[in-house]
Amino acid sequence: MFLKSLRPGQAVTGAVIEIADTVVFVDVDGFTARIRQPELSWRWIGTPEDLVRVGQEITAAVLGTDLVREELYLSPRALQDNPLEQLATRVGESVDGVVTRVLPFGLLVRIEDRPDGLQGLVPAAESAGGAVQVGDGLTVRILEVDLARQRFVLSCR
Known part of the structure; x- marks a missing residue:
């Protein structure tokens, strides 16, 4: 069989x-x-x-x-290769991104220029303040990559 x-x-x-x-x-x-x-x-x-x-x-x-x-x-x-494994080697680097969602607890930012690009969270405590809207470009720093939970955290500071 x-x-x-x-x-x-x-x-x-x-x-x-x-x-x-x-x-x-x-x-x-x-x-x-x-x-x-x-x-x-x-x-x-x-x-x-x-x-x-x-x-x-x-x-x-x-x-x-x-x-x-x-x-x-x-x-x-x-x-397929897990793209977060590559990203984990870049913790501390600054990258350009685009805001995809504004949430009460922070921002979702896509850091790759493609529709299915990786999206990470900028917690409210790590935002630079000021009015930010969906579509705005931001320079963010990769703070942490959690491979177990398949998530990553960014900072605007």
Whole structure:
């Protein structure tokens, strides 16, 4: 049986057959595989359609199998480099960013010039004060990268 031959971490390729709200279904050798939205990418995406299309071929790592239901669980993200690992080597550096959200407890700032760019939090205590709006450019310093929680903290000071 195909499913019994698969091992966690093994790379498989299939075609996207359906996209639901938070799950992508992929046909892998006649078995329906599931990819939950967080497993699609290390980067933030609004909906799975932002990243994949029906009919698209996708390669992903096996997360696990359910032999009773004959289902396969996959993760393309597991085959990608985690961008926060690279960012962790840059703690203390200043970078340019754009404000993406103004929140009561701080600002979300995208530090990469791309729609799915990494977004970090500038806590209210680390802001420079003054009126800031979505779309404003800021120079921020990378204070901390928490790989376990997949978050990073920035400062305007």
